[in-house]
Amino acid sequence: MLEFSSSLLAASDKGVAEAAKTLQHGGLVAFPTETVYGLGADATNGRAVARVFEAKGRPSFNPLIVHVPDIEAALGIGAFGPAAERFAHAFWPGALTLVVPLLPKTGLSDLVTAGLPSVGLRVPDHPLALQLLQEAGRPIAAPSANPSGRISPTTPVHVLDGLEGRIDAVLDGGACPVGLESTILGVDGDRVRLLRPGGVPLEALEACLGREIPAALLDDGIEAPGQLASHYAPIATVRLNAEAAREGEVLLGFGAHKGTLSLSASGDLIEAAANLYAHLRTLDALGQPIAVAPVPETGLGRAINDRLRRAAAPKPQA
Ligand code: TXA
Ligand code: MG
Numbered sequence: 507m508l509e510f511s512s513s514l515l516a517a518s519d520k521g522v523a524e525a526a527k528t529l530q531h532g533g534l535v536a537f538p539t540e541t542v543y544g545l546g547a548d549a550t551n552g553r554a555v556a557r558v559f560e561a562k563g564r565p566s567f568n569p570l571i572v573h574v575p576d577i578e579a580a581l582g583i584g585a586f587g588p589a590a591e592r593f594a595h596a597f598w599p600g601a602l603t604l605v606v607p608l609l610p611k612t613g614l615s616d617l618v619t620a621g622l623p624s625v626g627l628r629v630p631d632h633p634l635a636l637q638l639l640q641e642a643g644r645p646i647a648a649p650s651a652n653p654s655g656r657i658s659p660t661t662p663v664h665v666l667d668g669l670e671g672r673i674d675a676v677l678d679g680g681a682c683p684v685g686l687e688s689t690i691l692g693v694d695g696d697r698v699r700l701l702r703p704g705g706v707p708l709e710a711l712e713a714c715l716g717r718e719i720p721a722a723l724l725d726d727g728i729e730a731p732g733q734l735a736s737h738y739a740p741i742a743t744v745r746l747n748a749e750a751a752r753e754g755e756v757l758l759g760f761g762a763h764k765g766t767l768s769l770s771a772s773g774d775l776i777e778a779a780a781n782l783y784a785h786l787r788t789l790d791a792l793g794q795p796i797a798v799a800p801v802p803e804t805g806l807g808r809a810i811n812d813r814l815r816r817a818a819a820p821k822p823q824a
Contacts, residue, residue, distance in 0.1 A: 511670070511671060512669065512671060512674060512675055512676060513674070514662060514675070514676050515675050515676065515677045516678055517634055517677065517678055517679050517680075521677060522638050522641060523641065524675070525638055525642075525675060526638055526641035526642045528674050528675055529547065529548050529554075529638075529644075530548065530644070532548060532551050532553055532554040533547075533554070533674035534546065534554070534558060534561060534673040534674050534675075535673070535674060535675045535677060536659075536662075536673055536675070536677065537634065537635055537648070537679070538634055538662075538677065538678075538679025538680070538682055539573075539631075539632045539648075539682065540600070540601060540631045540632045540682060540683050540705070541682060541684045541686060541687050541705050542659060542660055542682055542685070542686070542687055542783070543650065543651040543659045543660065543662070543664070543676070543682065544571075544573065544646075544649065544650060545558055545561065545648055545649055545650070545651035545665075545669070546646045546647070547647050548642070548644055548646065548647075549570075549572050549614050549644065549645040549646055549647035550613045550615060550644055550645065551615065552615040552616070552617055555570070555615045555618055556617060558570065559617070560672075561669055561672040561673055562654045563653055564649065564654040568620060568649075569618065569619050569620040569622055569624075569625075570618050570626070570648065571603050571627070571628050571647070571688070572614065572618060572625055572626060572627050572628070572645045573627075573629070573630055573645065573646045573647070574627060574646075575629065575639035576629060577595070577598060577629065580594065580604075580627045580629065582609070583608070583609060583614065583627060584604070584608060584624075584625050585608075585609055587693070587694075587696065588696070589695070589696050589698055590604050590606050590693040593691065593693065593711065593715075594629075596714045597706055597714070598628075598629040599631035599636065600631045600705075600706060601631070601684050601686075601687075601688040601689060601704055601705025601706050602688055602689050602690075602691065602704075602705075602706045602711070603627065603628040603688045603689070603691070603704075604626070604627050604628070605624050605625070605626045605627075605690060605692040605693065606624060606625065606693050607623060607624055607625075607694060608622070608623055608625040612625075614645065615647075618647045624694075626690065632679065632682075634677060634679045638677065650687060651673075652664070652665075652668045653668045655738075655739055655821075656668060656738075657738055657740060657783050657786055657787055657790075658687060658738060658783050660682040660685050660783050660784055661680070661681050661682075662678045662679075662680075664787065667787075681784075684779060685779045685781065685782055685783060685784075686704055686806065686810065686813065687702070687704045687809075688704045688705050689702065689703060689705060689707075689711065690704065691719070698715060698719050699720060699721065699722040700720065700721045702812075703808045703809040704809045705779070705806070705809065707808070707809075709804075709805060738783075738813045738816050738817050739816065739817050739819075739821055740786050740787070740789070740817060742789070742790050742793070742794065743795045744795075744796045744797075744798060744817045744818035745795065745796070745798065746800075746814055747798070747799075748763075748799060748800075749763065749800075750763075751766075751797050752797065754795060755794060755797040756792055756794050756795075756796055757798075757799065758785055758786070758789060758796060758797070758798045758799065759799045760798075760799040760800065761773030761799070763800070765799060766789060766792075767781075767785045769810075775801075775802070775805050775806040775810065776806060778806070779806045779809065782810055782813065798818075
């Protein structure tokens with residue numbers, strides 16, 4: 507039995523106004539970004555943030571990304587050195603999250619940062635998200651709008667599939683254009699680390715910084731749940747780098763490897779990223795093991811392969 511039903515709000519001024527009001531009153535609203543749908547809550551309201559963890563069934567030690575409408579708002583929450591400012595000016599609005607030292611007295615709930623001395627900040631590149639953030643008039647904490655560990659949502663239908671009855675509303679922005687979560691960089695002074703590959707290719711970030719960006723080691727003391735072995739996981743088992751489907755499998759194709767569905771028949775990594783989660787869901791619904799054709803490890807391929815490896819990892823026993 508559902509506790510209540512979640513309303514679908516139209517992509518109009520009225521829909522955004524309703525969504526903003528719901529957030530201001532401590533409600534949970536899923537909203538579109540260019541990457542995936544986020545499950546938004548007022549980041550200054552501890553009870554609202556606690557409801558996000560409850561709705562997702564997420565372990566509460568995972569910090570949430572704080573979404574703001576512009577760089578100025580971000581500068582009021584995090585400490586930006588020259589490197590972080592450079593990234594913000596080059597890539598915001600966009601699919602980049604910067605984890606920077608948290609300033610004192612920001613009003614953010616401790617639950618958002620999981621008590622860490624750092625905060626993840628992002629200005630999303632989506633007109634509805636930006637309008638909503640402006641109207642809400644406060645920072646909005648938003649993880650991807652899926653039950654913890656499952657495939658991230660790139661349409662309102664995906665959101666309701668996982669969270670119907672557990673959230674107040676979904677703002678309907680149709681399909682998300684990028685289709686993969688943001689790239690996460692940890693930036694503390696001139697120390698820069700890749701915490702999660704995502705929608706902005708590492709190559710573009712390294713070109714901006716003028717040097718290589720190492721991946722964060724597990725003992726760095728900061729960890730993104732995107733680093734959990736099993737994450738973004740379908741129900742079916744997933745086999746990677748498959749040249750062809752074996753008996754009983756469905757194949758997720760790429761380029762010359764044709765499948766039941768293809769990430770991109772022309773081998774375009776941008777198209778593949780946009781299709782990844784929706785295609786995994788469609789194939790998962792067929793109830794057969796999923797084989798996935800090889801995807802090159804360059805540009806967005808790095809993030810696609812990262813998500814595929816986690817989708818294929820052994821799942822923890824329920
Ligand atoms: O594209 C995206 O990033 C989407 C949209 C909605 O913006 N959001 C998203 O959020 O993917 P989520 O919660 O599924 O992943 C956020 C990641 C987590 O791995 C979390 O650990 C990391 O960001 N994170 C947030 N704040 C952090 C911090 N202070 N230190 C280290 N990692 C942090
Ligand atoms: Mg997520």
